[in-house]
Amino acid sequence: MTEETLYERLGERDGIRAVVDDFYDRLVADDDLGPYFEGADIDSLRRTQTDFLCEAAGGPETYDAAPVQEAHAHVPFTPTDIQRAIELLYESLDAFDVPDEDADRVVEAVAAFEDELLASSADAADDD
Numbered sequence: 001m002t003e004e005t006l007y008e009r010l011g012e013r014d015g016i017r018a019v020v021d022d023f024y025d026r027l028v029a030d031d032d033l034g035p036y037f038e039g040a041d042i043d044s045l046r047r048t049q050t051d052f053l054c055e056a057a058g059g060p061e062t063y064d065a066a067p068v069q070e071a072h073a074h075v076p077f078t079p080t081d082i083q084r085a086i087e088l089l090y091e092s093l094d095a096f097d098v099p100d101e102d103a104d105r106v107v108e109a110v111a112a113f114e115d116e117l118l119a120s121s122a123d124a125a126d127d128d
Contacts, residue, residue, distance in 0.1 A: 007059035009102055013050065016057065019106075020050045023092040033084055036075055056109035067116075077117045086111060 010016050024046050028037050037045075054061035086107055093103040 005058040006102055006105055007054060007057040010053075010057055010098065010106070011096075012059065013054055013061065015096070016053050016059075017046070017050045019092050019096050019098070020046055020053065022095055023089050024049070026088040026092060027085065030084065030088065033081060033088070036077075036081075053106060053109065057106070072117050075117075079114075079118065082111075082114050082117060 007016075010019070024037075024042055027033050028042065048063065048065040051061045051065070052063040055063045089107055089110060090103060093106060098106070
């Protein structure tokens with residue numbers, strides 16, 4: 001018998017999409033992070049984040065949006081912003097009763113791009 005993949009344990013695409021939807025609801029409502037999303041195409045962000053997490057969790061979907069650094073080059077994220085987003089992601093995962101070990105794996109997949117997110121901000125500041 002084969003062991004369930006993270007993708008399967010998260011409820012496949014529908015389960016991952018539900019977590020992503022909740023996460024973006026929290027991001028948009030957050031006093032500090034919400035302003036970053038003003039004027040953003042939230043539906044597109046939800047789709048690409050869902051694809052990213054599905055692929056990262058071992059699903060058949062492929063993340064084929066712009067590279068992380070390029071897609072976020074205009075957003076001046078700080079380390080505090082990244083930490084707050086991670087807290088909100090954990091809250092979303094907890095809301096769907098994702099076990100701690102699986103939640104950690106999801107967050108690690110996202111947090112792996114912290115340097116790219118922060119480099120984008122630094123690069124944008126260098127261009128000023």
